[in-house]
Amino acid sequence: MKIGIVSNLYPPDARGGAELVAQRIADALYERGHEVFVLTTQPLEGLRSLFPRIRERTLEAVYRFFPLNVYYLRQDRHVPFPIRALWHLIDLFSYCGRCAIRSVIRDEDPDVVITHNLKGIGVAIGREIQRQGVPHIHTLHDVQLSVPSGLLIAGQEQSWLNRSFLRRWYERGVKREMGRPNLVLSPSRFLSDFYHERGLFTDTRVEILPNPMPPDQVRGRDSRTAQKTQFLFVGQLEEHKGIRELLQALHGFGEEIDLHIAGEGSLAEFVASSAELDSRIHFHGFTSLNHLIELLRTSDAVVVPSICYENSPTVIYESYLVGVPVIASDIGGIPELIV
Template sequence: MHICYISNLYPPETIGGAEKYVRNVSEELVRRGHKVSVLTTAASDSGSVSSFNSERRNGVDVYRITPANMYTPIEHRDASPWQKPVQHIIDLWNPQIYAKFKSKLLSLEPDVIHTNNFGGLSAAVFTAAGAIDAPIIHTLHDYRLIDIRPDLFNNGEIIGVRKIMKPFRLFNKKIIEPHITQVLSPSQFVINKHKESGLFESTPCDRLKLGVSPSNSGEEINYVETDDFRILFAGQITKQKGVDILISAFEQLDQKDVRLDILGKGPEKEKLERRSEGDERIQFHGFVSEEELDRYYQLADTTVLPSRWYDNSPMVIYESYSHSTPVIGANIGGIPELIEEGITGELFDPENVKDLSNKLSLAHESFDKRMSENAHDWAQKNTLTNHVDQLENHYLSEMESK
């Protein structure tokens, strides 16, 4: 089977978990003997707007092109304010992307096309894919079909389904939806939010949880005892991720034998570093390699997701469980679908500093290794292997129905 993935980013260019997901699934399918191609973007300084650059990464054929727009997905945080409105207009339907993707897809002749995050590529990838005689499966990683703000978050708060974005949703319903034969999402919350917005009312939708890479999920419980009680945050340091909430909750802990490790980068990092200068228990480590991330998961007693936004199905939870580390998460979006309270972790009221601080204090005072065992067992049931087994079934079913 030849599967072609369309994703706005692909490692080593990464921002979030979606592009890592595409890589992990692609490489697993290659190991199973399938042919896998990926169409993605290239940064302005390393690609071309006129043709795809090609490379083979761990058996996956990767084709990168620079969109003819103001900036590429990897460059969006450095964009000037005046560039963004122009970017959004072109990113509705980019004729360059349509022409180049259609031509490449016709030459590749995939059996299945699997679209993922497409910000920076525009709706044109769907009309280009629609010209190919192959089923199109789309995985929802965010809310880009609902609003130009794919996290439904603005000025420090959730914006929900805005009336002003109704024409945008109608455009997507007309241009994108007819080409999609199957919708997948790791979170039922995300599927429901799209249906509430009037999207995919007659398109088959299925919740398919992600999976943990076999390299991270061994048979033995992966727990390391340390002198301190270590709390971990791993992700983008942005307002919607709620790192400031975690720091405020942590600062209320009187214990000296607690430590907060914050991994990642983002626009809030410098401000939060300055704020935390007086507390030696709080350490910022910046962006770390995947090998280093594994080590921090092993050292952590609990991982915290203090999200303000409608988080989908955070890969951090899967990765944390694979290292036998329980998770304390905000009760918002798809997070509660992955945390069994008192079993694999705890939930707290979103943005409630006192509630989170109480959960951290309780975890420190009465740490239960059974939670580590439960987290490990959860990861064993939700492996990348199991996920790809189900993906293959979806692909075969859609091919038979085409």
Template sequence: MTSPLRILQIAHDHPEWTPGGTEIVARDLARALDATDGLSARLLVAATSLQRPDMAPGSLGAIGPDAVLRTGAYDRFQMARLDGLGWIESLGRVLRDTRPDVIHLHGLDRLGIEALPVIRRQAPRAQIVLTLHDYQLICANDGLLLTRPEATRCQGASPDACARCFPERTAAQHALRRATLLATLVHVDRFIAPSRFLRDRFVAWGLAAERIEVVPNAVALPAPVAERCPRARRNRFGFFGQIARHKGVLTLLDAARRLKDADLAVTLHGGLGYADAGFRAEFADRLAAADPVAQHLGGYGRGELPARLAAVDWVVVPSLWWENAPLVIEEARAAGRPVIVTGHGGLAEVVADGETGLHVPAGDAAALAETMRGATDPALWARLAAGRGPADFAAFVDAHRALYAALTRRMAA
């Protein structure tokens, strides 16, 4: 009997703690792979003192069936671990227990760039895959590719441009950061990009295009909540995700304030997470100014999402940064809800203006308000809602399975 292909998925967080797209994709993919004949998959996640204060740095724990590696001090600029060497032995224990043929990392934040040579040394025959869910490797500004302090979208990282954003570090230090990261990434056998847009940003940064495979995101969701009866007007708009400045929520609230003369409702679904006091205060002020049109309904568990999506007509994604491939688009499509998005980056790639959604300029509250005013037309809503459905999650899993099989065949040869 042939042994199953063993896969270890590694993510920098768990969706039970942080329900972000990266965490959800890693957990759902691990579960689906483990349920597939001929495969065995396990998930390892990193945790800080915020998630697991009961664990010592470098130690191992668990959350349900998933393993947890407690991390400590971390240099966000260098993406380097500063918490000693105990984590190396803990990671080695996981590798010895799982004996993976493929180690698939979903980002390197918190885990540290040193994880790659450590994995290569401790599991020399395993194939290493890294999904580039964001721009953390390229951009020291939390991977947002937004300039500081203007918060305009960065057209391309360079040592001089990065030094203008971070003047406390020289251009030479930024160049060294890039060179160090690229040199360490040689340990990766294959990169995955969820969008062509993100792939192109990494090619411009220095990764070879032939090392990156584009696999668009898909999402596994409970069945959508059925609509009981058609509505005469499609005037309920919802935002779903992290309440953060770069997500464009302040633009949405400004648009809502402009729509007080219209019969519209705007609901924001999501938590403020680790937002600083300044943004929290600004968000509260804008929310109050948009009352009664706008309401913040707070965070939600994944099981609540279908019902919350059923309670809106449109999903609005007003992001200011270069979104890659946000899961909220697929979640909206699964619920039969058309989307209004800023027409740039990965959003423009997955949403065709006037065909599968509507585009608006980033940061333009007036344009967003006018688009929302016109979107109440039930005929427009029906046409866009009948557009492209969500990506096939089974095909998403199969694409990863095929990639793993090709890599392991190459290793065997």
């Protein structure tokens, strides 16, 4: 079969776990003998970047383009709310996104298209796939089809924005532009129920399918040699990931533990400064999968202190692959993974 994959971001351009999941699925399908292509985004680089072109050929052909909007998806930090609102409005009905998927479908003639996160590439891509008569599978990763930012913070469920007509209008727009996929995959029961309660995908078949594991050619944990207990945090260095709360909690412990932190984000300088002031904190910055596996193999536990409603964090899968226990927040789909 020829299978298309659509994702707002795709490695090496990645922000979180959703893009890694999309890549792992693409690689796994290729290894099973399928022909795979990917449609994703890129920053604006002149007029030519508005049209999808093959930029990489690895296991799969990767088409990249800039979906015309007021800024690129990864340039959203410190953007004022009115500009963000305009960006989300353009993204919801993205003409460029519809044209891009129509063009790629015409050139590739796929048997099925699997979509992942569509914020930033165009939610309307969903309905356009169906208009082209191609079977459509959508994979859920977060709450972005109800909450435009993709973030629902614990304690803010009843905020004015989450209760306003704007969110309900947005959900109606998403329902229209996503159309009716042939199948929706959700890695967690939590996320499936979240959308069902809001009237999304109620007339579509939904299946619970955990995220794929990373490549399993890894060794388990090393024999314990460190005298201190080694904790590891891996993820975006953002407020919603609970990194600030984790560092505050560290003050309640003595010298018997070390905390390793791997990731990048707007709080990177804060984390680096904390590491300079506290010898127990070891900041590794962005890490490749190979480096992450090495960190996991020397860790006693992984900490996932998120304060937002997570779906199915990939770091938990990676931890289990190496045999590292996980301490995590009791929120969203996380409890479904903690055994």
